[in-house]
Amino acid sequence: MTVRLYLWQRATAAVMVPLVLLHIAVILYVSRQGLTAADILSRTHGSLPWASYYALFVAAASIHAAIGVRNVLTEWSPLGERGAGWCALSLGIALALLGFHAVVALVLM
Amino acid sequence: MPAELSVALWRGAEDGRYETYRVPRRESQTVLDVVSFVQRHIDPTLSYRFACRVGVCGSCAMTVNGKPRWTCRTHVAKVAGDGRLEIGPLENLPVIKDLATDMQAFFEKWQRAKGVFEPSRTRLDAIEEIRPDSPARRAADAAIECINCGVCYAACDTVRWNRDYLGPAALTRAWTLVNDERDAGVAARLQAVAAAGGCHACHSHQSCQELCPQALNPTAAIAGLKRRTLAAYLKGEIEP
Amino acid sequence: MIHRLSGLALAIFLPVHFFVLGLSFHGGARLDSVLRWTDQPPVKLAEGGLVFLLTVHLLGGLRVLAIENFAWSDGQKQLATLAAAASAIVAFVFLVRVF
Numbered sequence: 066m067t068v069r070l071y072l073w074q075r076a077t078a079a080v081m082v083p084l085v086l087l088h089i090a091v092i093l094y095v096s097r098q099g100l101t102a103a104d105i106l107s108r109t110h111g112s113l114p115w116a117s118y119y120a121l122f123v124a125a126a127s128i129h130a131a132i133g134v135r136n137v138l139t140e141w142s143p144l145g146e147r148g149a150g151w152c153a154l155s156l157g158i159a160l161a162l163l164g165f166h167a168v169v170a171l172v173l174m
Numbered sequence: 175m176p177a178e179l180s181v182a183l184w185r186g187a188e189d190g191r192y193e194t195y196r197v198p199r200r201e202s203q204t205v206l207d208v209v210s211f212v213q214r215h216i217d218p219t220l221s222y223r224f225a226c227r228v229g230v231c232g233s234c235a236m237t238v239n240g241k242p243r244w245t246c247r248t249h250v251a252k253v254a255g256d257g258r259l260e261i262g263p264l265e266n267l268p269v270i271k272d273l274a275t276d277m278q279a280f281f282e283k284w285q286r287a288k289g290v291f292e293p294s295r296t297r298l299d300a301i302e303e304i305r306p307d308s309p310a311r312r313a314a315d316a317a318i319e320c321i322n323c324g325v326c327y328a329a330c331d332t333v334r335w336n337r338d339y340l341g342p343a344a345l346t347r348a349w350t351l352v353n354d355e356r357d358a359g360v361a362a363r364l365q366a367v368a369a370a371g372g373c374h375a376c377h378s379h380q381s382c383q384e385l386c387p388q389a390l391n392p393t394a395a396i397a398g399l400k401r402r403t404l405a406a407y408l409k410g411e412i413e414p
Numbered sequence: 415m416i417h418r419l420s421g422l423a424l425a426i427f428l429p430v431h432f433f434v435l436g437l438s439f440h441g442g443a444r445l446d447s448v449l450r451w452t453d454q455p456p457v458k459l460a461e462g463g464l465v466f467l468l469t470v471h472l473l474g475g476l477r478v479l480a481i482e483n484f485a486w487s488d489g490q491k492q493l494a495t496l497a498a499a500a501s502a503i504v505a506f507v508f509l510v511r512v513f
Contacts, residue, residue, distance in 0.1 A: 101449060123432070134425050136375075137421075137422060377478075397482045397483070
């Protein structure tokens with residue numbers, strides 16, 4: 066890991082500390098009664114605060130997960146730095162695309 | 175206290191195996207005493223390193239019952255309450271023979287981390303005045319007692335997983351010099367430890383801190399380097 | 415180690431999580447069919463596991479940030495145990511609420 070990756074990894078981690086706390090709180094709160102799509106959509110649909118919260122969360126999580134997986138692959142797989150870097154980049158892009166797709170679906174559709 | 179110890183010693187190179195010896199148990203016996211007894215009274219071909227016997231030279235580190243230790247200052251009573259000892263060469267280093275490892279990679283990494291003092295004055299200049307109680311000097315003094323024994327390097331998970339990783343000892347040395355006001359090589363040193371395999375590879379597992387025989391804290395030193403290199407990177411003083 | 419394995423597991427779960435939520439792109443019906451599937455006890459148990467992983471990864475990350483940024487580094491073993499205990503409690507609370 067170089068200093069640039071380290072910066073992104075720790076910065077996204079710090080950003081996600083309050084995001085994850087809120088996420089866990091929401092999970093515990095809504096799990097009282099079973100989840101339905103209508104419940105979720107009524108909370109998120111057309112809501113700018115939830116949209117920005119989840120968009121920020123997706124961006125940070127994609128970067129954070131990609132760098133983390135890159136480190137694990139570098140140390141635990143025979144891929145080497147370059148191979149691990151490409152795998153991690155693909156994962157990050159896939160996560161961001163899927164994540165933003167989900168946010169758009171929950172907020173706009 | 176049992177009358178005898180059952181001592182398994184690593185014999186041979188990488189493809190060797192443990193062989194068991196019986197060694198008389200003595201009062202205040204150290205692990206190095208046990209190894210020396212085997213070499214002097216049972217098998218003179220046993221290879222191992224030691225020099226000072228009093229915890230100064232840093233040459234007698236071995237793996238004792240699964241953990242790296244300086245054997246000259248490790249009492250048998252502390253690590254082998256049940257009278258059994260398993261002593262092997264240090265981990266993460268190639269085995270030459272028996273209990274002796276090839277420490278070349280360990281010392282080369284000190285060079286790669288720029289662990290050499292770069293003087294900022296010549297012998298013609300007046301001696302620089304450094305207050306011993308200044309914060310910078312205290313930070314430099316924190317790890318000045320490292321004896322290069324390699325215990326932290328052998329204990330480190332990151333070294334095990336990443337052959338490029340400089341390791342706790344070399345990075346701690348770099349941190350000592352970064353804090354030394356008389357040193358002129360800080361920029362190059364920060365650049366060296368900020369590259370791949372440098373301080374940011376550390377996972378803060380703290381095995382180095384737990385096992386350092388000098389009770390130093392390499393994890394804290396490496397954390398210091400992480401902060402300093404990050405600041406230098408943000409200011410544009412070093413390349414990513 | 416716990417931190418690494420929990421992180422890996424979360425990274426594997428995330429694409430699925432995003433994909434399922436993305437199903438509502440075409441209305442809530444398909445999302446609902448997946449959510450009905452998650453009402454089965456074994457799936458709920460697995461969700462409890464995910465809550466545990468998320469919490470333990472959060473607490474492990476806080477430990478790393480604390481070690482790296484504050485001159486404070488003793489008692490790491492106790493911290494790891496505390497993190498596991500706190501995560502277990504959060505996951506347990508989740509399980510109690512869903513069943």
